[in-house]
Amino acid sequence: MTVMGDAEVHRTLDAVWRIESARIVAVLARLVNDVGRAEELAHDALVAALEQWPADGVPDNPAAWLTTTARRRAIDAIRRDQRLARRTEELGHEIVVPGAEVAAGADATIGDDIGDELLSLVFAACHPVLAREARVALTLRLFGGLTTPEIARAFLTPEPTVAQRIVRAKKRLAGVPVEVPTGDELAPRLTSVLEVVYLVFTEGYAATSGVDWVRPALRAEAMRLGRVLVGLAPRAAEVHGLVALMELQGSRTRARIGTGGRPVLLADQDRTRWDQLLIRRGLAALDIAERLAPDPGPYALQAAIAACHARAASVEQTDWTRIAALYAELADRTGSPVVELNRAVAVGMATGPADGLAVLDALADEPALASYHLLPAVRADLLVRLDRVDEARAELERAASLARNDQEAALLTARAAALG
């Protein structure tokens, strides 16, 4: 036991909770087969710690204390349910109590396979029966240890909305088994998990609305989650692909914010400020992804594109031909017009602006891009290089009117003005 002041106890508990809470909830979720209930039981242990630690001192192994306390409460709860079920049965009804079958051997089985338990919890939180926003909120809460107000702030969503999402999500999950999917189910379920992690990352990388352009905490959280997933599912190529993509994109973070928080485009970034440690980690992860699956998935393909940029000393020295080929492969895989838009940029760099414009013109009537600011912005870039300045200016003004982010709109307006 260590005796500390209240404030220090709170700080220690908060830190230990962040490190341990997902694991504790995962263990309990397997036991009671209900994510919402597991979270409640884990929180009971947190409340108990908050009550006891300031008086009794912080236990020598705070993580073990929390786990043991939560586990006891779970087993008590299961036994209570079993007694209730027995009594109900005596009355002639039949109730199936989830988790009842494990209660007898609970002490023996708990903690045997933490990785598997954590993985089941990830799959539950990202279950396709949940709306995408709910998956994101639940994952951040269970794995990032983020509170409802923090999630609300990060996504510029009113707190009650986020709270409602989580309540509904947990209700929806009540009947869903907490397990690692197998067979044909595994691939689509893993896709759902990766989508949630990447969504958190991109939200942290560039907010889609509002003035706060970067949300570093979300970005860091997504990267941590990705690295956790690699440990949990080391044979899944796309997990490595996603981590590679996030490490490589994350390596540019400090170069992409200019003075006054203004975004700096890739071409104008000071490459000496790119984070070499993250680049190395990203390239290593990409290497593993490519070895695991010679036919790369969408994340590995995007990571391969990011790797072309990471390896190049300048825009001119970038292997644009390879990037254009990778985008073509990605467009094939995803059928996404946004990917085609990116291919137009790469083609414009590889073989000239006229070729890029040809790719772009094929997208002119694409409804998905009708209000997407980057379509006119990219057109403008190519038009400038073809000396069609008046058309370029008009496209930039159009792009500025479509931008959903104040900083981006300002940047586009400035570029239009700079054309004279």
Added chain:
Amino acid sequence: MRYLMLIKANAESEAGGLPSEELLNEMGRWNATLVQAGVLLAAEGLSPSAQGAKVRTSGGEQTVIDGPFAEATELVGGFWLIDVTSRDEAIAWAKGCPVGDDGEIEVRRVLESDDFGAAFIPEARDAETRLRERIADQHGS
């Protein structure tokens, strides 16, 4: 935010002796825990200072001083670079480092030009508020 955890050298590590098999295993397990938690960015152990040197500049003159160096406990024996959300989290990790009965881990924050923006800083908020929010979360749902 990134923290560097520095483990100090000791007489044994300076003498070039490898840690006991038990300690090596514990260290391996601990490293695996850091990896699985997604916080470890890099880690290395250093060989004894006898294999190193100091390059000292004094009054514009440079001299190379060969190791070993006295004061083993002032020397760095190895490091871990971790990515965490607060100093308290870094300390919580450092407490888990297997150092045997005697040892010291120094925890230092890495300076970053892109330190967390003002809008969303977990560490700037006090732990009690966060704990209150966590508990409110449960009552609200």
